[in-house]
Amino acid sequence: EAQVTQNPRYLITVTGKKLTVTCSQNMNHEYMSWYRQDPGLGLRQIYYSMNVEVTDKGDVPEGYKVSRKEKRNFPLILESPSPNQTSLYFCASSWDREETQYFGPGTRLLVL
Amino acid sequence: GQQLNQSPQSMFIQEGEDVSMNCTSSSIFNTWLWYKQDPGEGPVLLIALYKAGELTSNGRLTAQFGITRKDSFLNISASIPSDVGIYFCAGSPMKTSYDKVIFGPGTSLSVIP
Numbered sequence: 483e484a485q486v487t488q489n490p491r492y493l494i495t496v497t498g499k500k501l502t503v504t505c506s507q508n509m510n511h512e513y514m515s516w517y518r519q520d521p522g523l524g525l526r527q528i529y530y531s532m533n534v535e536v537t538d539k540g541d542v543p544e545g546y547k548v549s550r551k552e553k554r555n556f557p558l559i560l561e562s563p564s565p566n567q568t569s570l571y572f573c574a575s576s577w578d579r580e581e582t583q584y585f586g587p588g589t590r591l592l593v594l
Numbered sequence: 595g596q597q598l599n600q601s602p603q604s605m606f607i608q609e610g611e612d613v614s615m616n617c618t619s620s621s622i623f624n625t626w627l628w629y630k631q632d633p634g635e636g637p638v639l640l641i642a643l644y645k646a647g648e649l650t651s652n653g654r655l656t657a658q659f660g661i662t663r664k665d666s667f668l669n670i671s672a673s674i675p676s677d678v679g680i681y682f683c684a685g686s687p688m689k690t691s692y693d694k695v696i697f698g699p700g701t702s703l704s705v706i707p
Contacts, residue, residue, distance in 0.1 A: 486636075517697075524598070524682055524697035525637070540694065572636050585636025 484509045486586035488573050494592045495563055503558045503589050505573030513576045514556040515540065515583070516548065518569040525572065531556055532578075563593045598698035600683055606704045613670040615701045617683030626659050626666040627684040627695070637682055641668070673705050 486507045495501055507514065515530035517540075527540030531550040545567055547559040556575075560567060573586040599618050607613055617626070625644055629637035641652050643659035643666060650657055654671045666683055680700040687694060 522699050524699045525684075526697065527695055541696065574636070582639045582642070585638070588634075588636055 484584070486573055486575050486584050488571075488586040488589045490589060491587065492590050494594065496594050497564055498562050501560050501563060501591075503560075503571060503573075503591070505556045505558065505575075505586060506554050507556075507573075507575040507584070508554065509575065509577075509584070510553065511575035511577055511584075512553065513578050513583075514550070515574050516546070516556070516558050517572045517574065518542065518567075519572060519588075520569050528558070528571075563591075565593045567591065568593045598683060598685060598696055600681075600698040600701050602701060603699070604702040604704070606706060607673055609673060609675060609705050609707050611673055613673055613677070613703060614667065615669075615681060615703075616665060616667045617685075617698050618665045619685055619696075620664070621687070622663040623685030623687055623696075624663070625686040625688065625695075626657070627686075628655075628657050628666070628668050629682040629684060629697075631680045631682065631700070633679070640681075670703075673703075675705050675707055678703060678705050 489504045512533050516528040517525040519525045526542045528546050529540050529548040531537040537548050571589045574583040576583045627642050628640045631637040641650050641657040646663050647661050648659040656669045658667045680702050682700045683698040684695050
């Protein structure tokens with residue numbers, strides 16, 4: 483089954499404790515991106531990647547890092563999480579920049 | 595930065611009624627997208643628009659790319675209970691691209707059986 487998976491689905495952590503949210507897709511998609519969703523603000527793009535080793539900043543990249551060492555994986559790294567990074571995070575992928583994006587199920591993060 | 599506004603913020607309608615919602619921007623977009631999000635899931639693309647004035651349908655859904663390129667509209671005809679969810683518009687200044695895509699805050703739709 484074609485899908486985008488994210489882990490963990492739920493995470494509670496404390497300020498400053500590094501964490502990684504994984505994203506994996508099994509559709510051989512080249513294009514992947516990360517979004518955060520906050521009430522009243524919709525989804526905001528954090529980072530995107532057009533292919534292996536090619537990443538670029540989206541709208542709200544501060545406090546986040548990404549890497550794209552393999553085509554199927556696009557982890558989101560929070561080196562020193564802060565409470566304002568409490569949010570619902572979505573990973574998405576598509577064949578390229580012009581095709582339909584498929585979203586993962588979301589990761590709900592709470593930073594205390 | 596760029597922002598999208600959606601209206602209405604929420605709506606409650608009777609099953610069978612038609613629904614209209616819109617999305618406006620202070621700047622020009624070259625791609626407009628409409629998504630639906632069900633509770634606990636990620637957004638699903640409903641319709642993509644790439645040309646000013648374009649009118650595109652997907653079943654009971656019809657969306658239009660505004661002539662000014664600063665707005666877009668989504669209509670749902672003969673609503674049914676499974677239409678419940680949050681509808682997001684999204685725009686990109688790029689042509690047919692998800693780079694720098696901006697999402698609206700969403701319109702929450704409730705359908706009363």
